[in-house]
Amino acid sequence: GQQVMQIPQYQHVQEGEDFTTYCNSSTTLSNIQWYKQRPGGHPVFLIQLVKSGEVKKQKRLTFQFGEAKKNSSLHITATQTTDVGTYFCAGQGGTYKYIFGTGTRLKVLA
């Protein structure tokens, strides 16, 4: 079946350093979403990408969707302690059915 993998599984950075997580699907996706889950919390929707090669920015966060619509990335510039959490990608695997990636847990050291 369809799988969505994320790397790395864990990332520790010093505050102020950049961070990137990568998401790869075994099949072509119609769109991809990104969520953030704070420790002890629930996932919160960040953004959705739909078009091949699409790039979207939210302040220090940059999201990209690959040309083949099989991969995506989230880049955070100059991390802050508030960025701590687990970042998930989710690809649409069928009508209204989403396949979540394994997540990247980010720790930011002050």
Next chain:
Amino acid sequence: DGGITQSPKYLFRKEGQNVTLSCEQNLNHDAMYWYRQDPGQGLRLIYYSQIVNDFQKGDIAEGYSVSREKKESFPLTVTSAQKNPTAFYLCASRRGEEQYFGPGTRLTVT
């Protein structure tokens, strides 16, 4: 105050017992989802419902059952047939592209 509520936050059961997890939303969303989250595995889809009185199996439906008799409610029953029920269970509803998650129920079966 609109949102999704899940109760209880923590639930403990003995092996062999069925248990029902509650999920209620007052967002007037048609679509609702149940996910299971285990460490290092991201979110896995158990069941989803696009409309009242209709639901579909997700990727890991075995040992679970749901009902959708009301738009606001989508309870999940974890049956004794579920071989490894201890996990964090998340309910979500969807409007357009965005899924809104509840706070989750952490189920421990011993």
